[in-house]
Amino acid sequence: DGGITQSPKYLFRKEGQNVTLSCEQNLNHDAMYWYRQDPGQGLRLIYYSQIVNDFQKGDIAEGYSVSREKKESFPLTVTSAQKNPTAFYLCASITGNYGYTFGSGTRLTVV
């Protein structure tokens, strides 16, 4: 079945450490997105990419980085510059107008 796979489901980060969250889709979608979810704040856009080798900052890009070397993959790195990284991270992809498909998420915790 087509869909979006996010891994790992749970991730623990030590202070000062960079970690990378994986997002893979087999839907042949052009655009991919990363959202951050915090309780009571809904989802906020971190980065998005419309095509391979191109990506744009969203509303809360500071402390994060991404790459888009392949159409199927859009990994998100949470760097040590992100001071409050504990959150639930959701990856999404779309084709056409707003036909968003979401992954099942990665919960990142700082230890």
Added chain:
Amino acid sequence: AQSVTQPDIHITVSEGASLELRCNYSYGATPYLFWYVQSPGQGLQLLLKYFSGDTLVQGIKGFEAEFKRSQSSFNLRKPSVHWSDAAEYFCAVGAVVEYGNKLVFGAGTILRVKS
């Protein structure tokens, strides 16, 4: 800037009772509007969407929503709630940005169903 307001953080309804979740949006053009549902620790599932045409939109799981331009609202309704409907619900508006489009989400409403 685009924004979405969901005034109710929590709502509790009895099983079998009707449900209405409120959503107000701010967007300059004709909006694309969505309702998503999320179970704990899971991704988001699309319930329904409004692009144009009939202002009453039918979705999955017996949900419907009505677009009212004069009130900038897109409220979600269900005539009879089931215990399995307990989840968090998000309203979103589609917004055009410099390099494509994005979804702007409300803060969510947590629905509790009591038996």
